[in-house]
Amino acid sequence: MIIYRIDDRLVHGQVIVGWIKNLGLKWLYLIDNEITENQQMIMRLTVPQEIEFKILNIANVKDEITRDLSDKPGMILVKSPSEILSLLAAGVKIKKVHIGGLHFKPGRSQYCEFIFLSPKEVEAIREIISHDTVVMVQSLPSRREIPVEKLIQK
């Protein structure tokens, strides 16, 4: 089981406690080209030591993902829809993506309590869906999944 999660808070309580501890996930890969060294250090310090944690550049991700990850449950975490598009473009097969949280910043409009999107991000989501990837809004395992189409259709 691989959970693909979009969450601009990156590694935080919902991810660590709500998903990884709660579902017993074994690994967490963060895929991001823009993350600072300081952020990387903080994450390496705070992710529980028993979790296999990697921070990957999008360019390197294919090699890492081609080995069979699905024998152990884990999560691939990105900060926005565009990283998912890059993964798809690199040939990674993704059946389902969860949007766990995209929070307010200038240029984004609100779609639900914890989802704010820019027009560009809405377009990126539509493109993800066009790859036959299901996109669900879900903050926590215990919460209901909502198809993102329900929120972004006009």
Place this chain on the structure above:
Amino acid sequence: MIIYRIDDRLVHGQVIVGWIKNLGLKWLYLIDNEITENQQMIMRLTVPQEIEFKILNIANVKDEITRDLSDKPGMILVKSPSEILSLLAAGVKIKKVHIGGLHFKPGRSQYCEFIFLSPKEVEAIREIISHDTVVMVQSLPSRREIPVEKLIQK
């Protein structure tokens, strides 16, 4: 120093932490004729072990109070103004009384955030004042003392 406090929550956080711990009081005497055995047991369990704690009947209080208590700082705690009147009637000299909290119950009207009084209690307070005892409203040592007259004058 003896602090006389009227507080219908009796022994609780403000008394234990806010007054006794904070001011370093050495003893706490609760004077009450109506307290149940169960309440007594709970209080004996929860008052910090290093505090000299007694629960006294109003009838017995004179003997206890005639010995010089004022060499160690402490508190005399009662649940309503009428116990203070009984102390005064028994000949105890009281310079000042603090009303720390008298909370809503049917028949009482509100005078400030934590002071609700019945007409009978207002009368009892006036009688206390007539003994040349100052009556101040004060929940915590760090809060301003307010003369009760300011609240009960019409």
Place this chain on the structure above:
Amino acid sequence: MIGIIVVSHDGVAEAMVKCCETIIGKLDCLETISFFSDEHLIDLEKKFDVALDNLSACNGILILIDMFGGSPSNIAIKKLSQNPEIEIISGFNIPMLLELISRSNLGDVKELKEKLLNRSKAGIIDIKGLIKERLKK
């Protein structure tokens, strides 16, 4: 299911439970009680009785109180004196509540109590000390 009552002064119980629900999700059989500065002890005891009544079908009751010696603590101990099966822990924090919300349908109330005592103390961390230790590795 173990019935849980989280009790505090001034809305702390509600805020902390809501915080945990944001991080991890909802827990059934959990009641929160707050005691406000204008309330009489009688009102607090009524709230306890309502909560205990709501949880009457549960196997075991665990009451979490903000601090030992306050009014919530006094009433919780009174309830314990009426029902010796109740367990009470003081000093709850977010790590304790998170552990609770992930676990409460496992084990009996005494096991849960031990888990929560351990987890809440383990969640009190000198972060700089922890970081120094991890950087050594």
Place this chain on the structure above:
Amino acid sequence: MIGIIVVSHDGVAEAMVKCCETIIGKLDCLETISFFSDEHLIDLEKKFDVALDNLSACNGILILIDMFGGSPSNIAIKKLSQNPEIEIISGFNIPMLLELISRSNLGDVKELKEKLLNRSKAGIIDIKGLIKERLKK
């Protein structure tokens, strides 16, 4: 005076500090920060910067966070990486905050940190166990 920042998700910090003020009184040089479910990390960091700026005249900064590994924790650690004098404790509870509010103008920030670590753990009590022990005496 030591500057204190109490940080949590969802209004917990404010509710807990208010609760302690009801029990014991007010503390100067204390800032509270809450992080809500609709906010971006950038907003949380701005709140930290405002609080640190308000406390810039203090001798030492102690940050109390609700849990290790959450967003408040991540930003607190980021601030520590910019100012190694900061101290951080996770898992605060009411006994910790009460100790803090009675004590914070005594000693330096490291002593205060040790006191609070001890006091908060000591405030996590199995009440039934404590009662049994006291009844034995």
